[in-house]
Amino acid sequence: MRRTTFLLTAIAAATPFVFSLAPSYAQSDSQALKAAYRRPAEIPFPSENPYTPEKAALGKALYFDPRLSGAQNMNCATCHNPSFGWEVPVKTAVGAQNKPLGRQAPAVLNLAWGSHAYFWDGRAKSLEEQAKGPIEAPVEMNLPLSEAVVRLKAVPDYKTWFEKVFPGGGVTPDTIVKAIATYERTIVSSYAPFDAWIDGNENAISESAKRGFALFNGAAKCAGCHTGWNFTDNKFHDIGTTTKDIGRGKLEPNNIKAQFAFKTPTLRDVAQRAPYMFDGSLATLEEVMYHYVGGGIERPSRSDKMQPLDLTPEQIADIIEFMKSLTGSKQVVTLPVLPN
Structure with missing residues (x-):
């Protein structure tokens, strides 16, 4: 590639709108x-x-x-x-x-x-x-x-x-x-406050978001699936939702871990993308977090990474604040003049 x-x-x-992936900085x-x-x-x-x-x-x-x-x-x-x-x-x-x-x-x-x-x-x-x-x-x-x-x-x-x-x-x-x-x-998420913080601007995100980032990579175990700059491992996991849709299991019928498994979505621009989950069953990021805190439905196909979490309401709020920092300004996409 x-x-x-x-x-x-x-x-x-190529298009009437302009975006940049990241600004340049002299120091890494x-x-x-x-x-x-x-x-x-x-x-x-x-x-x-x-x-x-x-x-x-x-x-x-x-x-x-x-x-x-x-x-x-x-x-x-x-x-x-x-x-x-x-x-x-x-x-x-x-x-x-x-x-x-x-x-x-x-x-x-x-x-x-x-x-x-x-x-x-x-x-x-x-x-x-x-x-x-x-x-x-x-x-x-x-x-x-x-x-x-x-x-x-x-x-x-x-x-x-x-x-x-x-x-x-x-x-x-x-x-x-x-x-x-x-x-x-060419459809790429916009530069977010989190990116500015990663690039050295300590004031780009709140102290709550910084604590949320630490929890995201630590006690909350979110980074086990939401990895890297795009916050996805591009893999399939059963996260214990109440669904009859077997997801990846239709393609891998003999793989128990593929049953009810769906691809990890990106968390980029996540604040703009409610409702959540593959079936749109959770309306808010708060509902998403409490689903993960509970660990989801226990069954043979459930991902080994899904376990009940011991998080306080304040810690959950910090993680949500961090996730909101992954959303940049909305890109203005000009509609094309269609050929005739």
Whole structure:
């Protein structure tokens, strides 16, 4: 996998909004724990689908275009809305049949670091495969990619744009998902107060948040799964929720620990992304914390990392204050002018 360093001018060329992954500092933080949480300076793009500004711009148009749904009334942002942390503020998203889906829409955030496992159950091995799933799923956008090709080829500007971005390829199922995946890889959480603290600004977060960070990595054991700058191990765990959805277990029926297991979500921009859990069953961060304090339902599949915690209400409040420091300012995402 090749890593591409983004210049602001390149980002601006790809989309109307601009973001930076992290500012530069002359002195690096010597504390090993803080270093483990420092934001990367580059976005990784796979060699088989390298970044270009034009491809990202095309992918953004497709992401917001309702013509990629059967009834032409939905787009990717219907379930993954930038105004709500790239999710939607309901328990589960609503699909093409105007019915709630079985799971909450996972955030389309920092997916460039997805580690070859996408969706709550990890059934997609690449972002390209992930982009294909919701478009074709009957209960979601309900449009076979073969039909999407016909629709897009009938739009003169799209036909021209695809030929420019994919010379000799044009509009195909493969190029559609490659463009969308490229845009999705540019969706990166904004620089948060926590990042400023990691980079040396001791006043960037409160004393409560600092205590919460220590607890997060210590007595609360949160860092056992929510690791690194993106706060996820990209693995699957049964955390003891009251659900009949076996999650990863459908893909690994003979693995007891895969039953009721779901992918660890990022905690980046978590304050913008209520409700929580794979099924949207917990409305607040307080409810999330008290679920973990209780240890969840004890069963053979429950993760060995899930154990009841001895935390005071004050300590829980500190951890929540820390998690809130992971949310930066909302990014302004300008809607693209769609081809016609």
